[in-house]
Amino acid sequence: MDSTTIEKIIKEIEQHAPAHEGQHVGRVVAVGDGVVAIDGLSKAVMSEVLVFEESKGKKLAESMEAEGELYGLVLNLEEDGVRATILGDTARVAEGMTVKSTGKILSVPSGEEMLGRVVNALGEAIDGKGPVRNTTLMPVERQAAGVIDRKSVTVPLQTGIKAIDALIPIGRGQRELIIGDRGTGKTTVAIDTILNQLNEPEATRPICIYVAIGQKESKTARIAQQLRERGALPYTIIVDAPASAPAALQYLAPFSGVAIGEYFMDKGKDVLIIYDDLSKQAVAYRELSLLLRRPPGREAYPGDIFYLHSRLLERACRLSEEKGGGSITALPIIETQEGDISAYIPTNVISITDGQMFLITDLFNKGIRPAIDVGISVSRVGSAAQTKAMKGVAGGIKLELAQFRELEAFMQFASDLDKETADRIASGQRMEEVLKQKNGEPIPLEKQVAAIYAGNQKLFMGVPVNRVTEVERSFTDFLDANYKDTLAAIKKTGQFNDEDKKKINHAMEEFKLAHKELFAQ
Amino acid sequence: MEQTYATALWKLVENGMEYREAISALRENLAKTGRGNLLPRIGKAFERIAAREAAKNDVTLIIASEADEKKAHAAAKKALEAMNVDVKHLKTRIDPTIVGGWRLEGAGILVDESYKKSLLDMYNRAIQ
Ligand SMILES: Nc1ncnc2c1ncn2[C@@H]1O[C@H](COP(=O)(O)OP(=O)(O)OP(=O)(O)O)[C@@H](O)[C@H]1O
Ligand SMILES: [Mg+2]
Numbered sequence: 001m002d003s004t005t006i007e008k009i010i011k012e013i014e015q016h017a018p019a020h021e022g023q024h025v026g027r028v029v030a031v032g033d034g035v036v037a038i039d040g041l042s043k044a045v046m047s048e049v050l051v052f053e054e055s056k057g058k059k060l061a062e063s064m065e066a067e068g069e070l071y072g073l074v075l076n077l078e079e080d081g082v083r084a085t086i087l088g089d090t091a092r093v094a095e096g097m098t099v100k101s102t103g104k105i106l107s108v109p110s111g112e113e114m115l116g117r118v119v120n121a122l123g124e125a126i127d128g129k130g131p132v133r134n135t136t137l138m139p140v141e142r143q144a145a146g147v148i149d150r151k152s153v154t155v156p157l158q159t160g161i162k163a164i165d166a167l168i169p170i171g172r173g174q175r176e177l178i179i180g181d182r183g184t185g186k187t188t189v190a191i192d193t194i195l196n197q198l199n200e201p202e203a204t205r206p207i208c209i210y211v212a213i214g215q216k217e218s219k220t221a222r223i224a225q226q227l228r229e230r231g232a233l234p235y236t237i238i239v240d241a242p243a244s245a246p247a248a249l250q251y252l253a254p255f256s257g258v259a260i261g262e263y264f265m266d267k268g269k270d271v272l273i274i275y276d277d278l279s280k281q282a283v284a285y286r287e288l289s290l291l292l293r294r295p296p297g298r299e300a301y302p303g304d305i306f307y308l309h310s311r312l313l314e315r316a317c318r319l320s321e322e323k324g325g326g327s328i329t330a331l332p333i334i335e336t337q338e339g340d341i342s343a344y345i346p347t348n349v350i351s352i353t354d355g356q357m358f359l360i361t362d363l364f365n366k367g368i369r370p371a372i373d374v375g376i377s378v379s380r381v382g383s384a385a386q387t388k389a390m391k392g393v394a395g396g397i398k399l400e401l402a403q404f405r406e407l408e409a410f411m412q413f414a415s416d417l418d419k420e421t422a423d424r425i426a427s428g429q430r431m432e433e434v435l436k437q438k439n440g441e442p443i444p445l446e447k448q449v450a451a452i453y454a455g456n457q458k459l460f461m462g463v464p465v466n467r468v469t470e471v472e473r474s475f476t477d478f479l480d481a482n483y484k485d486t487l488a489a490i491k492k493t494g495q496f497n498d499e500d501k502k503k504i505n506h507a508m509e510e511f512k513l514a515h516k517e518l519f520a521q
Numbered sequence: 522m523e524q525t526y527a528t529a530l531w532k533l534v535e536n537g538m539e540y541r542e543a544i545s546a547l548r549e550n551l552a553k554t555g556r557g558n559l560l561p562r563i564g565k566a567f568e569r570i571a572a573r574e575a576a577k578n579d580v581t582l583i584i585a586s587e588a589d590e591k592k593a594h595a596a597a598k599k600a601l602e603a604m605n606v607d608v609k610h611l612k613t614r615i616d617p618t619i620v621g622g623w624r625l626e627g628a629g630i631l632v633d634e635s636y637k638k639s640l641l642d643m644y645n646r647a648i649q
Contacts, residue, residue, distance in 0.1 A: 022604045022630040027576075028581055029569075040629045053631075059618050060637050080573065100631060101575055 024101040026081060028052075031093045034246045034339065035291040036072065038099050039081040047141055048074045050084055053098040065109035071122075072099065073106055073248065076292050083292050086414040087122060108256045109135030110263035116209065118224055118238040121249040121256045126240065127224075138259040144314035151320045156385040157206065157329050158271060160196025160442020161189060163435045166394035166452055167374045168357055171385030172206070172270050173318025175329035177349055179334045179341065180359030186333045187437045189357070191223055193331065195232050196442030197272070206270040206329065207235040211257035213250050214280030216244045226440070243280075247291075250284035251509040258315045258328065262383050265319065265326035273316070277333035278309060282345045299344045307349050313352050351391050355379035356462070369436060375402055387445060389496035393452045397431060404428020430460040433468035446490040447476045450504055459508050471518050477510050479504075523559055526551075527566035531574075532624045580627035585635075593623035600625060600632050618634050 026040030044050070050072035055063035070092050076083035086093055108123030113134050116129040122227040125132050153171030170176050178186045192357055194208045210227075212220040220240050227233045236340070237260060241253035254275045261271040275281070282305060289302035297303045309332075316330035334349050339361065341350065350356055364371035375398075383391075407425050411417065419427070434455040443451075451472050454460070459475070460468045479487055486503045490496055527546065533543040551557050580601070584593045590613060601608055606628060616624075621636035 022600070022606075022625075022632045023627070024629055025631040026629070039576075042629065055637065057616065058638060059616060060620060063637070068645075098626065098631065250582055484581060 019497065025053075026050075026096040026099045026101075028093060028099060028143070029081070030094055031086075031090065032088050034086050034248055036081060036086060036093055036099075037081060037083050041074075041082050041099065044074050044077065044082050044101050045105075046074055049102045049104050049106050050074060051100045051102060052086075052093055053100060054092060056098055056274055056356050069400065073252075074141050075284065075288070076294070076479060085288060085292075085493055086246065087252075088246075088247060089225055090246070106140045106252075108140055108259050109320040110138045110260040111135040114237050114260065115232045115235060116237075117497075118220075118240055119260075121239065121241045121245070121253040123239075123256060123260065132307070136263055137301075140255045140259050142259065142315070143309075143310070145317050145319060145323070149320050149323045151318045151325070153381045153385050155270075155318075155327075156382075156387055157193075157270075158196055158199065158445055159189070159193040160199065160267055160444065160448075161192055161368055161370055162428060162437055162443065162448050162452065163372050163374060164189070164357065165386075165445065165448055166390060166435070167398055168355065168372070168377045168379040168381040169386040169390070170329065170331075170355075170379055171314065171318075171382045174330050174355070174379070174381050175313050175316045175353040176332045176379055176382070177332055177334060177353040177356040178359065179336060179346060179350070179356055180371070181336050181339055181361050184359035184361055184364050185224070185369060185439065186335070186359055187219075187276055188333055189359070189372075190276060190333065190364050190437060191226065192442045194227065194236055194274070195230055195270065197235065198230070198232060199442070199444040204270065205235055205262045206272040207261070208232070209239060209243075209257050209261050209271065209273040210236060211239040211253050211273065213241050213253050213275065214243045214284065215240075215276065217244065230440075247284040247287045250281060251288055254278065254281055254312050258312065260328075261328050262315065265328050266324065268324035268326045270326065271328045273328055273330050275312075275330065275332040276471075277332075277335050278312075278349060279335045280476070282308075294361065301344060305345070309345075309349055310352050313349075319460075352377055352515045367434065367436075369439070374435075375396060375405065387494040389449045389490050389494055390445065390452075392496050393449055393456060396456070397435075397452070400428060401430060404431070426461065426465075427458065430463070430464050430468050431455050433465060434460065436469055436474055444478070444491065445494075446487040447479070449496055450479055450487065451476055453501070453504055456507060457505070457508065459512075471515075472514065475511055478514070479507055482510070483507050523554075523562040523566045526563045527570055530563070530567060531570050557581065577610065577628055578609055580606070580608045580610075580625060580630075581614050583614050583616050583619060583624040583626065583635075585617050585621050586615060589621065591625065596634070597623060597632070599626050600634075604630065604632075606630065 019518060024041060024043050026038040028036050029039045030037040035236060052070040052072060054066055054070060071087040072084040074082050074084045074088055109132060111134050114132050117125055117132055120126050120422045153173045155172040157170045157172045157423060159165055159170060178189055180186050197205050197208060224238055227236055227497060239253050239257040241250040257273055261273050264271050285308055288299050294302045313330055316328045318327040319325055320381055334346050355378045358373045359371045360373045363373060404425060411425060434451060454475060460471060481502060486500055490500055530543055530547055534540050549589055551559060582593060582597050619635035620636045622634045624635045625632040
């Protein structure tokens with residue numbers, strides 16, 4: 001059809017269409033704590049966006065000064081009206097105000113130009129660099145991809161953290177829970193994983209989304225700063241709903257984050273999303289639900305809190321090739337109280353995720369950092385995605401460490417140990433050291449493989465325990481300087497073949513000779 | 522609680538019960554269940570229902586000045602017809618802040634043809 005015909009048709013329709021479209025409206029009858037009761041709006045649907053009409057009765061000039069439209073979100077449908085949450089400043093809403101329905105479900109903007117930006121739970125830029133342009137609206141609530149559209153997890157998501165990549169490997173499209181008490185290094189694991197994506201080739205580097213929920217603004221600002229300084233911000237989006245934001249926005253933020261991620265997944269990209277943390281989101285949802293007068297259940301959480309988290313985490317998946325092959329990997333974080341993983345929210349989220357890594361205060365305080373308890377942490381689907389090179393060297397470590405922990409406990413009672421036991425303990429202690437890693441220092445896969453291989457080959461047995469980390473570091477630096485090709489080959493093929501092993505064996509000998517002082521023992 | 526009683530009272534009278542009879546039945550019931558002191562609150566809730574019910578059929582035409590009335594009235598009538606809204610009483614109110622044009626509000630609908638809205642829309646698009 002040619003464009004003039006189209007124009008004519010549109011003109012014709014416009015002539016016959018009723019000139020004035022009525023909007024469905026309601027009236028605010030009560031307002032408080034971020035929630036409003038509205039009379040009317042009988043046609044409203046759940047999660048519909050409402051607009052508060054602030055300009056009524058105000059002079060034009062006054063209305064022009066308003067800071068953008070004020071939105072609400074329908075959360076309860078009632079007999080004579082609805083209850084909605086205010087997506088903004090409660091003080092702007094007054095009793096008697098007219099509320100307009102929009103017929104639209106809440107959506108957030110997303111797009112390439114959002115990369116490197118900090119946005120709020122509505123997708124609006126809050127980093128002072130002006131609005132984000134060229135965006136596409138993505139629905140905040142969306143049905144997760146069905147079984148037929150999914151593919152199993154086969155591509156690794158490298159965290160750059162030895163203890164994880166070796167023992168609890170994560171695959172792209174997986175949901176791996178990070179759980180632990182306050183201050184056990186949960187956020188650090190997540191941020192280091194984002195930093196490590198710099199080691200990935202640009203073409204397949206995951207887009208990273210960090211959703212900060214109920215965090216101190218200063219903490220999030222520091223994280224943004226760190227990502228910027230390290231060059232990780234250009235592939236990262238930060239969605240920030242700080243502790244000072246209304247409960248509604250803290251509840252929404254993870255959904256906004258995943259909606260922003262789905263834009264990239266739909267384009268065949270891999271996405272990594274971090275929810276830091278879902279305990280705080282649950283608390284915000286509980287607060288909101290009490291204000292909405294929904295009946296409280298266990299631990300005063302509303303009955304649908306399980307559904308809240310399951311429908312969020314369901315949206316992490318790997319799509320089939322027909323659907324573009326994109327993925328969303330989710331790393332939700334849960335904060336426990338005194339290690340209690342049997343509380344309501346932890347048990348819920350544990351049951352929804354594909355694996356869990358437990359961070360333990362005792363280990364953290366003992367200096368075992370990252371404080372991951374590798375004995376109880378699991379990654380049910382990730383091992384299918386682990387690279388062959390890593391699988392080859394990491395195979396025996398879990399068992400070795402488990403035996404070592406047992407012997408270590410036993411050692412406290414026994415005074416004289418036979419040589420074999422003493423050796424095992426010495427070796428276990430050194431493997432524990434090899435797996436330690438400072439925050440902010442993710443290591444690429446090939447170096448991890450080389451370091452763990454060296455550990456397996458007992459390179460560090462001649463080194464005092466407290467110097468293992470340091471020696472390991474200088475060994476990998478040595479490889480960097482003298483065995484670049486070998487490292488590059490491991491990285492490229494994902495394999496660690498006999499040829500490579502021979503080279504690393506050779507490197508170990510050279511290293512020992514060159515650094516006699518380290519192996520004095 | 523008072524909401525439920527007030528709704529019941531409203532429905533009784535609406536369904537044809539004589540109002541004095543309905544009230545005495547309500548009071549008897551309250552006394553029996555020991556809730557006599559709820560009565561004032563039921564009264565308030567009843568007023569709210571009455572206001573809401575009245576608003577259901579009330580549509581107000583808002584204009585900037587009396588001079589606009591005739592033209593606005595005709596346009597509003599047309600708009601209401603187009604939307605299939607049957608209005609018994611169309612009240613008129615003057616609100617100079619709408620600058621010009623007209624606005625229909627009530628019965629759960631809003632038609633805003635005011636100059637203020639057009640100007641605001643234009644302004645907001647321009648500064649975006
Ligand atoms: N591997 C590590 N090596 C050394 N220090 C670390 C390591 N991991 C974390 N830390 C330090 O421990 C502190 C707590 O870390 P982090 O903020 O990641 O913990 P968290 O569990 O997220 O805490 P919160 O419960 O407050 O959110 C930080 O000061 C961080 O620098
Ligand atoms: Mg944290």
